[in-house]
Amino acid sequence: MSGLSAAVTEAIEAIEAGPQGPAVGAFFDLDGTLVAGYTAATFYGDRLKGRDVSPAEFLRTVVTAVDGELGGDPTRIAHVAFAAMRGESEEAFADLGERLFRSKIAGTIRRESRALVMAHQRAGHTVAVASAATKYQIAPVARDLGVEHLVCTRLVVEDGQFTGATDGPMLWGRHKASGVRTFAREHAVDLARSYAYGNGYEDVAFLSSVGHPTALNPHRDLRAAAARLGWPVLDLSDPVGGSLIAAGRTAAALAGMNAGVGLGLAYGMARGDLKEGRNAAIRLATQLPMALAGVSMDVLHQERLWTHRPAIFVANHQSALDIPVLGRLLERDFTIVAKKEARWDPRAVVGSVVIDPAWIDRSDSASARATLDGVVERIRSGTSLMIFPEGTRSATPVLGPFRKGAFHLAAQAGVPVVPIVLRNTGELMRRSSLVLNPGVVDVCVLEPETDWSVDDMSERIAALRAKFEETLARWPK
Amino acid sequence: MSDSSMDTDDLARWASVTGWSATPELTPMQTLLWRAERHPVQSSTSTVVIDLDRAPDWDRFVAATEWGTRLVRRLRQRVVEPAVPTAAPTWADDPTFDLAYHLRRERVADREEMLVHAAQMALRPFDRTRPLWEGVLFEGMPDGAAYVLKIHHALADPLGMVQLLSMLQSGRRDHTPRKPVHEEVDALPEPGPVDLAVTGLRADIASLPASTLASARRVGTAAARPQVVLASALRYGASVRRLLTRTAPPSPELSPRTGRMWSFLTLHAPIDPMREVARLGGGTLDDAAVALVLGGLRRYHARRGSTVAEIPVGVRVSLDRADDLGNRFAGALISGPLAIEDPVDRVAAVRGEVLSLHTERALEVLDAAAPLMNRMPSFVGASALRTAAAPDAFVLTLPGPPRRRYMAGAQVQGMYVLGPLPGAALTVCLVTCGDTACIGVNVDGSAVADLVALEECLAEGVEEMVSAGQAVGPM
Incomplete structure (x- = not known):
């Protein structure tokens, strides 16, 4: 299963079959297209929470918003908001953008939009985000998607503070179209061969400025227009949000995990074999909660999990869900290395009883080295190790840099490295979320790599990371 | 293209013209324009200026126009209004049709003068009791001639007018004998204004139960799902407002x-x-x-x-x-x-x-x-x-x-x-x-x-x- 809908797969194949190179542009709207929902609403919600909004401003905003819905000028709401920002520091606002991106917006990026962006990037197209939003909303998203160009509304900044005015028109409706045409002239992009994706009724002019427009999850009026104009419509699945049912399932899953651990350990004690008890506990503690939460797995090359043991398993890390998923995959005789601070994390405490991790005290390098020596011993005696070479979870599916620790251990212990690519765990359980959503986790086990040594380690790590990226970009069928 | 195939083209085209403008009643939009006309401020008159490379032979031109009015019945028809607006106005053959009233020729010194005349001609209101067109052949210009045709929107909108003219024109310079004509139909007795009004009223009354039912059903839907109807009405209203004000x-x-x-x-x-x-x-x-x-x-x-x-x-x-x-x-x-x-x-x-x-x-x-x-x-x-x-x-x-x-x-x-x-x-x-x-x-x-x-x-x-x-x- 590729995880992409047939329509999206078809669109990507059409991009691959079409003209390549930087003269072809691909313009993506932000709100409702790349991300589900409105980033401006997230920003405004934050202002409301911080009580930065006076009742008068709130009333004005609501009235303007309603008027915009009822056929008035829908851009006025933005101007009301810009005016209210007068005197605020640009730097602080940019920081807020980064913070809101990590906590909220990153989780709303549509996976299939990302796949489309990447398809255009692979084709060497000039990819840009074209939006009426400001760069403080767009830049973190664009950076995460690896998109260099922004065509967006600019705010006037004087002495590091907003003046409340915009530099040029707000890039909405005809002005977004005009902004895209200007960008195309400046970057030698041939619009007739270019692509554009938008969802709002105001995006018709923007979409009509390219040869290949697509109405993506369109607003009802754009859907009607697209039907009339014969434009393709793509409906992408939204990132799953935490529903009440999902929350209930998560609670059941946690209970299941604890029950599984208890049962497994009791079994082990009864048999007088703690190692078997642990293995039983892993099985129960991972299978039971995942079944209860409605999470199943679709694993490619499952056999590679067993051909090289003991081994060091490396996986990309997006979600707290990764650990139970990997536990379920590895099934038995493995442990993890974790930082000491995580020992008392309520989410980790149960697992830590089960798999007896090697705790590393990062603040004390002598003790860390000692722990790692112990780990090498454990590996040699048959316990595999699971490591996330990125170190921390990334907010989005974008792969972070790989650290060398896992590979040094492989060289020292003389065991192979088995790479495991996890695709959509971040979607089923967002980075900062405690709620697990039902779905299918896509897993691909890559070819195990043996004979690690310090000499060519950097090159091999880079090559392995590239394989991860390639697998994430073009999921094997 | 050879002359003979050009002929076939012409004949096929002309034959198709006979089917043009078959419905006797004016469409709702035509009716609105017809009844709302306040010439020239709210005019429904369009004019075509056709530049010709030479002045055509007048007799042949008159004969061709005569043939055209026989081919396209509407050119010999006038609009009959019901006595009260319970029905749409209807086209009826004008028993007093006289080509000479509609077609004449004038001499001008140059093209500029012709355009001035054409504008004045367009500004003069139609006699609404006669067929709604008027043609003038302007001669005497140094380079050729011009035919100016003025048509009321109820007869044809500009698109229809251009289509009609391109259909009636010939693919060749020479005369085409045995041109098709509309088969002579017995002129129907012209309906009187009162008859029309009564017929319309009768049709209204006949459709009353059905339309009452439809209205009742709409009211029922609105009562059952007020938020859906309200949302839809608001969206429609917003759209109207955007179209009119934005x-x-x-x-x-x-x-x-x-x-x-x-x-x-x-x-x-x-x-x-x-x-x-x-x-x-x-x-x-x-x-x-x-x-x-x-x-x-x-x-x-x-x-x-x-x-x-x-x-x-x-x-x-x-x-x-x-x-x-x-x-x-x-x-x-x-x-x-x-x-x-x-x-x-x-x-x-x-x-x-x-x-x-x-x-x-x-x-x-x-x-x-x-x-x-x-x-x-x-x-x-x-x-x-x-x-x-x-x-x-x-x-x-x-x-x-x-x-x-x-x-x-x-x-x-x-x-x-x-x-x-x-x-x-x-x-x-x-x-x-x-x-x-x-x-x-x-x-x-x-x-x-x-x-x-x-x-x-x-x-x-x-x-x-x-x-x-x-x-x-x-x-």
Whole structure:
């Protein structure tokens, strides 16, 4: 299963079959297209929470918003908001953008939009985000998607503070179209061969400025227009949000995990074999909660999990869900290395009883080295190790840099490295979320790599990371 | 193409004309225009100026016109109104039809004089009790002649008029014997106004139970799901409001308009560069025509020292698929940019504006309201048409004959449509005629301070489009 809908797969194949190179542009709207929902609403919600909004401003905003819905000028709401920002520091606002991106917006990026962006990037197209939003909303998203160009509304900044005015028109409706045409002239992009994706009724002019427009999850009026104009419509699945049912399932899953651990350990004690008890506990503690939460797995090359043991398993890390998923995959005789601070994390405490991790005290390098020596011993005696070479979870599916620790251990212990690519765990359980959503986790086990040594380690790590990226970009069928 | 195949072409085309305008009743929209007409301020008169390479033989020209009126029955029919507006007006054969009343010839010194005469002719109201057309052959010009045909919108809209004329014209200079004629039908007794009103009332009463039921059902739905109905009504209302209010305000350089002083201008351009500019801007010939007019008006505003950035322009939008020549059209306003210098970019901007109209669910509002308004006294309809915001310019593109045709032995050099001025300062019609784009401009003389400058600016606008289309080389 590729995880992409047939329509999206078809669109990507059409991009691959079409003209390549930087003269072809691909313009993506932000709100409702790349991300589900409105980033401006997230920003405004934050202002409301911080009580930065006076009742008068709130009333004005609501009235303007309603008027915009009822056929008035829908851009006025933005101007009301810009005016209210007068005197605020640009730097602080940019920081807020980064913070809101990590906590909220990153989780709303549509996976299939990302796949489309990447398809255009692979084709060497000039990819840009074209939006009426400001760069403080767009830049973190664009950076995460690896998109260099922004065509967006600019705010006037004087002495590091907003003046409340915009530099040029707000890039909405005809002005977004005009902004895209200007960008195309400046970057030698041939619009007739270019692509554009938008969802709002105001995006018709923007979409009509390219040869290949697509109405993506369109607003009802754009859907009607697209039907009339014969434009393709793509409906992408939204990132799953935490529903009440999902929350209930998560609670059941946690209970299941604890029950599984208890049962497994009791079994082990009864048999007088703690190692078997642990293995039983892993099985129960991972299978039971995942079944209860409605999470199943679709694993490619499952056999590679067993051909090289003991081994060091490396996986990309997006979600707290990764650990139970990997536990379920590895099934038995493995442990993890974790930082000491995580020992008392309520989410980790149960697992830590089960798999007896090697705790590393990062603040004390002598003790860390000692722990790692112990780990090498454990590996040699048959316990595999699971490591996330990125170190921390990334907010989005974008792969972070790989650290060398896992590979040094492989060289020292003389065991192979088995790479495991996890695709959509971040979607089923967002980075900062405690709620697990039902779905299918896509897993691909890559070819195990043996004979690690310090000499060519950097090159091999880079090559392995590239394989991860390639697998994430073009999921094997 | 050989002469004989040209003949077959002609004969097939002429045979198809006989089916033209078959329905006896006026459509709701035609009815609205017919009843709401307040000539010339709210006129439904369109004029075609046909340039001919020579003056045709008058007798042959009269005979050909006589034949045309027999082929197209409507040219010999008049509109009969019911005594009270319970029914649509009906077409009926005019027993007093006299070709000489409708067709005559005049002598002029040159083309300018002919255009002045044509404008005056268009300003004179029709006799609404006779067939709604009038033709004058202008002779005596140094290079050829001109046939000016004035037609009421109820008889044919500009599109129908151009289609009709291209159908009636001949593929060759020589006379075609044995031309098809409409099989003689026994003239039906002309319905009296009272009969019509009674028939209409009877039909209304007959449909009353069904329409009452439909209304009741609608009320029922509304009661059962008020939020859905309310949301839908609000969205419709919002769309109407956007269509009526969200365009640029009228330019002060194009007012005050009285609608009582018509001046006709004609411009022409080779069609291929025009199409090429359209293609480069990702648009159609319609978009290029709007961009051309905006280019001319941009220069005019600049020359008058005005800094207006955009003006309201009336365009025609197909209610069917966007680029098809569907049958259902709606007029709508766009904000035409005056600030864009590059013709190709201007085409793209116009394209975006026009396509954006397709998101408006209320686009067909006038169409939808027409049957209702027809039941009200005509001044209601007239004021409804007036409230529909008036643009600074209407721009319309009409497909004419694909190659040069002949009228009674004279070759057609160009065909210019001069539309009415319903509240606008300019009405521009671009007719494709063979390899030429014939651009007819009707200007409200009271709204434009410097008519000569406007004509020069529009000519420069044409030039600018053509060179932009040629700059990229041959197609």
